[in-house]
Amino acid sequence: MATSLTWxxxxxxxxxxxxxxxxxxxxxxxxxxxxxxxxxEPERCDLIALxxxxxxxxxxxxAIAERFGCPVVAHIEVRQWLTRQGLSxxxxxxxxxxGGTVVVGDVSITLTNxxxxxxxxxxxxxxxxxxxxxxxxxxxxxxxxxDTNVFGDMALIARLYHPRIAVLxxxxxFTMDPHExxxxxxxxxxxxxxxxxxGTFGLIPGTPSELRxxxxxxxxxxxxxxxxxxxx
Numbered sequence: 001m002a003t004s005l006t007w008x009x010x011x012x013x014x015x016x017x018x019x020x021x022x023x024x025x026x027x028x029x030x031x032x033x034x035x036x037x038x039x040x041e042p043e044r045c046d047l048i049a050l051x052x053x054x055x056x057x058x059x060x061x062x063a064i065a066e067r068f069g070c071p072v073v074a075h076i077e078v079r080q081w082l083t084r085q086g087l088s089x090x091x092x093x094x095x096x097x098x099g100g101t102v103v104v105g106d107v108s109i110t111l112t113n114x115x116x117x118x119x120x121x122x123x124x125x126x127x128x129x130x131x132x133x134x135x136x137x138x139x140x141x142x143x144x145x146x147d148t149n150v151f152g153d154m155a156l157i158a159r160l161y162h163p164r165i166a167v168l169x170x171x172x173x174f175t176m177d178p179h180e181x182x183x184x185x186x187x188x189x190x191x192x193x194x195x196x197x198x199g200t201f202g203l204i205p206g207t208p209s210e211l212r213x214x215x216x217x218x219x220x221x222x223x224x225x226x227x228x229x230x231x232x
Contacts, residue, residue: 002231003139009034009226010200011057011169013144014042017136019106023047025132025144028059034200036227042068047104049134050074051146052118053081053126056200062087073102073109077127081120098130106137112157114148116175133161140164140232143188147197150180154187165232166190169197170211171204178206182214192220194230 006014009032015023024045029035045068048061052075065072065087071094072079072087079087079095096102101110112131119126131148135141143163157163166188169175175197176184185193193215198206208223215221224230 003136004229004231005142005165005194006039006229007194007196007224007226008032008036008039011051011147011197012059013167013196014039015107015134015136015142017106018138019136021046021105021107021136023049023107023134023136024064025049025134026051026057026059026146027061027064028056030060032056032059032200034226039227044068045070047107048072049109049132049144050078051114051132051144052116052129053078053120053124054118054147055121057147058082058120071104073104075111075118075127075130077125078118081124081126098128108135109133110135110161112143112161113151113153114146115151116147116149131157133157133163135161142167142232143190145169145184147175149176150184150187152187154184158188158190163188163190165192165194167194167196170195170206170208171198171200172206173203175204178210178214181206181211182216185219186216191218192222194222194224 013025076095110133114129116129132144212221
């Protein structure tokens, strides 16, 4: 089977690797008004990866991890907070910091920089936000920028990790908008972009069509609907 990526609305994604590993990234499902009803209860999950601690990214992590007994890879402060909420302790193996890489089965996850904030619903500070470079064996490296503005060191992410696909927020207000995302695509040098974090709520109005008009020549801006699966 080919590596595939399914958008679940907002910044939630499901990645299925060639080997059959199923990864949820920022699984904000219940409470996400754009998540399809048939995606609210995962059938299975082998791994969860988180960019930061805000509730619209951590989402259903605890419930999914408890149900399937799957590992959760997240920045150390987020991972420690989840442990305090009842997530099984993993002895730091899945608690990297920026620049760290965790390998689980056929999936490699590296934490990168991001410019945003990170806190739990109760206000607990959860360290700095991160981006993720997710590299499934046999599939393309995917850069999940998380919630961020554009920053010049995205060029370093391109140089170090060579992502082929960028998943970028475009809504504006809390993150970069289409104009900044177009500059991010210049820095990253990827051929394909999947926009996210737009249209969920009223304050994030950016659209893929706006990004498409401003994106560098040759970059394909994909526009899946929530629940749609893309073969990578």
